[in-house]
Amino acid sequence: xxxxxxxxxxxxxxxTSEELRKINAYWRASNYLSVGQIYLLDNPLxxxxxxxxxxxxRLLGHWGTTPGLNFIYTHLNRIIKTNELNMIYxxxxxxxxxxxxxxxxxxxxxxxxxxxxxxNESGMKKLFKQFSFPGGIPSHCAPETPxxxxxxxxxxxxxxxxxxxxxxxxxxxxxxxxxxxxAETGPLATAWHSNKFLNPVQDGAVLxxxxxxxxxxxxxxxxxxxxxxxxESLFVGYGHTPYWVEGSDPETMHQSMAATLDTVITDIKxxxxxxxxxxxxxxxxxxxxxxxxxxxxxxxxxVDGLKTEGYWRSHQVPLAELSTKPEHIQLLEQWMKSxxxxxxxxxxxxxxxxxxxxxxxxxxxxxxxxxxNGGLLLKELNIPDFxxxxxxxxxxxxxxxxxxxxxxxxxxxxxKLNDRSRNFRVMGPDETNSNRLGALxxxxxxxxxxxxxxxxxHLAPNGRVMEILSEHTCQGWLEGxxxxxxxxxxxxxxxxxxxxxxxxxxxxxxxxxSKEIPWRRxxxxxxxxxxxxxxxxxxxxxxxxDPGFIDHVVNKKADIIRxxxxxxxxxxxxxxxxxxxxxxxxxxxxxxxxxxPQWLSIDAAIKHCSAGIGIWEWASNxxxxxPDVVMACAGDVPTLETLAAVELLRQQAPELRIRVINIxxxxxxxxxxxxxxxxxxxxFDAMFTKDKPIIFAYHGxxxxxxxxxxxxxxxxxxxxxxxxxxxxxxxxFDMVVRNDLDRFHLVxxxxxxxxKLNQTGGYIKQFVRDKLIEHRHFITTYGKxxxxxxxxxxxxxxx
Numbered sequence: 001x002x003x004x005x006x007x008x009x010x011x012x013x014x015x016t017s018e019e020l021r022k023i024n025a026y027w028r029a030s031n032y033l034s035v036g037q038i039y040l041l042d043n044p045l046x047x048x049x050x051x052x053x054x055x056x057x058r059l060l061g062h063w064g065t066t067p068g069l070n071f072i073y074t075h076l077n078r079i080i081k082t083n084e085l086n087m088i089y090x091x092x093x094x095x096x097x098x099x100x101x102x103x104x105x106x107x108x109x110x111x112x113x114x115x116x117x118x119x120n121e122s123g124m125k126k127l128f129k130q131f132s133f134p135g136g137i138p139s140h141c142a143p144e145t146p147x148x149x150x151x152x153x154x155x156x157x158x159x160x161x162x163x164x165x166x167x168x169x170x171x172x173x174x175x176x177x178x179x180x181x182x183a184e185t186g187p188l189a190t191a192w193h194s195n196k197f198l199n200p201v202q203d204g205a206v207l208x209x210x211x212x213x214x215x216x217x218x219x220x221x222x223x224x225x226x227x228x229x230x231x232e233s234l235f236v237g238y239g240h241t242p243y244w245v246e247g248s249d250p251e252t253m254h255q256s257m258a259a260t261l262d263t264v265i266t267d268i269k270x271x272x273x274x275x276x277x278x279x280x281x282x283x284x285x286x287x288x289x290x291x292x293x294x295x296x297x298x299x300x301x302x303v304d305g306l307k308t309e310g311y312w313r314s315h316q317v318p319l320a321e322l323s324t325k326p327e328h329i330q331l332l333e334q335w336m337k338s339x340x341x342x343x344x345x346x347x348x349x350x351x352x353x354x355x356x357x358x359x360x361x362x363x364x365x366x367x368x369x370x371x372x373n374g375g376l377l378l379k380e381l382n383i384p385d386f387x388x389x390x391x392x393x394x395x396x397x398x399x400x401x402x403x404x405x406x407x408x409x410x411x412x413x414x415x416k417l418n419d420r421s422r423n424f425r426v427m428g429p430d431e432t433n434s435n436r437l438g439a440l441x442x443x444x445x446x447x448x449x450x451x452x453x454x455x456x457x458h459l460a461p462n463g464r465v466m467e468i469l470s471e472h473t474c475q476g477w478l479e480g481x482x483x484x485x486x487x488x489x490x491x492x493x494x495x496x497x498x499x500x501x502x503x504x505x506x507x508x509x510x511x512x513x514s515k516e517i518p519w520r521r522x523x524x525x526x527x528x529x530x531x532x533x534x535x536x537x538x539x540x541x542x543x544x545x546d547p548g549f550i551d552h553v554v555n556k557k558a559d560i561i562r563x564x565x566x567x568x569x570x571x572x573x574x575x576x577x578x579x580x581x582x583x584x585x586x587x588x589x590x591x592x593x594x595x596x597p598q599w600l601s602i603d604a605a606i607k608h609c610s611a612g613i614g615i616w617e618w619a620s621n622x623x624x625x626x627p628d629v630v631m632a633c634a635g636d637v638p639t640l641e642t643l644a645a646v647e648l649l650r651q652q653a654p655e656l657r658i659r660v661i662n663i664x665x666x667x668x669x670x671x672x673x674x675x676x677x678x679x680x681x682x683x684f685d686a687m688f689t690k691d692k693p694i695i696f697a698y699h700g701x702x703x704x705x706x707x708x709x710x711x712x713x714x715x716x717x718x719x720x721x722x723x724x725x726x727x728x729x730x731x732x733f734d735m736v737v738r739n740d741l742d743r744f745h746l747v748x749x750x751x752x753x754x755x756k757l758n759q760t761g762g763y764i765k766q767f768v769r770d771k772l773i774e775h776r777h778f779i780t781t782y783g784k785x786x787x788x789x790x791x792x793x794x795x796x797x798x799x
């Protein structure tokens with residue numbers, strides 16, 4: 001096809017004429033297979049004239065970025081073989097999927113994993129048909145794609161994934177292609193700063209390639225319209241040395257790309273060798289490539305008289321409406337034959353041997369690199385006995401502690417015990433100390449490769465706590481780290497974890513699919529610690545008050561997600577140990593960092609967390625009888641308010657029989673048919689009763705509890721209190737009052753729903769009304785909560 005004229009910069013000519021011929025042929029083969037996947041059902045080698053019956057009825061796929069990705073992949077194969085590199089390929093333009101699948105088939109990995117798609121004509125036919133086809137594979141890179149660690153369904157995360165993959169992988173290079181539309185996204189823009197955290201001694205390297213092809217779906221891209229000087233200044237400012245490869249003539253571009261890759265690999269090796277020999281870890285200026293090619297390169301120059309190659313019209317399917325425009329079928333045949341398939345494949349449909357030899361062998365193939373199937377490399381964490389960190393709780397509620405600080409001691413020793421393995425990191429957006437995990441700094445520092453000043457606190461090139469004020473980048477780093485076979489945890493303020501909602505979605509989808517693929521090995525779970533939560537953001541105000549991430553999480557498949565609401569330090573320790581040992585889950589732990597009462601001994605906590613839900617007998621007085629009311633709670637502050645309400649009820653209505661139920665594992669509320677942790681209906685009814693009122697104090701938005709329990713027998717008697725979007729800068733207790741979650745409102749709820757209290761309830765209601773008036777007057781006068789609130793301790797009967 002006719003090429004768009006773009007000037008090419010002068011470069012050496014490292015390829016012999018024979019090498020050039022073979023590399024160009026291999027690239028043509030990958031382009032041919034890519035077009036075939038988008039269009040063809042049959043006639044894969046075009047041995048017969050192309051007709052409509054050979055073409056898919058629905059054309060789904062993206063061509064525009066694919067030839068550039070194929071070009072890069074072909075050249076990476078060359079430098080891998082020449083330099084015996086350990087390299088993976090991360091592609092941000094995810095809809096270049098046909099190209100990645102094509103290469104995995106060309107180098108044999110695809111047929112090894114999927115024997116039903118062999119390297120012959122019948123295999124090529126299956127390869128073509130399955131792409132974006134019912135019962136087949138997605139149009140983008142996905143878990144089904146060998147060599148992929150990056151879900152291509154959303155743009156912006158490729159670069160942070162690539163850096164996460166090479167942290168603590170000193171021999172690995174992640175080549176990361178960033179699309180020019182993708183480069184406009186916020187997550188990607190911040191991820192360029194990841195090079196400030198890359199240690200050339202202990203980490204691998206990322207080779208970013210910014211692939212400029214000029215257009216998004218229907219508009220120009222921002223970076224493609226910047227001048228050469230401005231674009232170069234941008235990436236020099238990011239800390240890179242940019243190398244340019246620009247043009248459209250295949251011969252010139254192959255020589256230019258080969259020479260540039262030789263140079264950048266030499267640069268990377270020099271940086272690493274110097275750092276590893278001398279110990280000098282002064283932040284280097286890492287190389288990158290800016291590759292400018294036409295969009296839809298080698299595709300139809302025009303379609304129906306309209307420019308296509310080098311324009312946005314080639315973004316998806318350049319030739320459509322084939323059932324009504326037979327001339328498009330002819331143009332498709334001409335396009336595919338322009339790659340000269342008879343020169344690329346033998347009569348059986350296999351890639352000709354002289355071309356197949358261009359690919360690396362065994363695990364050096366990027367599609368077979370074990371780092372892209374991280375479970376193959378996963379080693380168990382060395383985890384100390386969490387019982388050794390337990391808070392002594394001789395009686396419920398008589399001891400106070402900061403739960404996440406206790407968790408920090410455990411994480412400190414996990415970090416220490418795995419120092420040699422270098423397979424555990426803690427990520428967070430500048431909140432490690434704030435979230436009371438500062439004990440980590442007794443054994444490590446924050447990762448930091450930029451300038452360090454004398455007054456700086458715990459910054460070092462070999463630190464293992466990673467902080468950057470970008471939740472997107474923290475999440476991306478951790479995902480890349482986990483997907484390549486390591487472990488970690490992400491600590492974040494609860495309200496701001498919403499920033500990564502979409503990234504959570506993509507990782508959950510990845511796990512869901514990968515668990516259904518036999519050759520994908522289990523990886524360490526993605527663990528979130530959400531603290532500085534809604535009920536203790538009274539000082540920061542309304543902007544910091546949002547518990548809704550849990551609602552988002554429970555939308556995902558039940559065999560992927562876990563949500564834990566430990567009420568104290570010992571339950572938090574127990575849950576943390578469980579999460580760090582788990583595989584292929586997303587674990588969300590919500591726990592406060594402030595001083596709070598401790599309820600359970602470590603032995604009781606283990607039993608409680610093993611079930612995920614339980615009756616707290618020591619707080620209940622219905623033993624041997626049916627309760628008049630069930631007081632349920634999930635979350636540390638709701639637990640505190642529930643127990644305070646129970647004490648008030650005992651004082652005001654001592655004849656009342658109360659059952660207290662605490663929930664640690666939120667998913668126990670769902671029926672067993674909906675979630676593997678769900679309580680069977682019989683057990684749920686035995687615990688919550690079939691007909692008694694249930695007052696449920698919940699950490700988050702109340703309607704989630706109704707959603708989880710709507711099929712339960714006693715759902716009609718369930719009354720839930722939680723966060724209802726009332727917040728401001730105020731006192732801690734006033735936050736729960738504003739949302740009717742406080743002990744006084746809970747007592748009032750009981751009075752309204754227990755028939756036994758119909759005669760005496762008026763006095764109790766007046767009592768709580770007066771208390772709420774006192775509360776309001778006190779905080780507006782003194783700016784703090786009443787002493788009876790601040791100094792309250794559980795004094796119930798102990799069992």
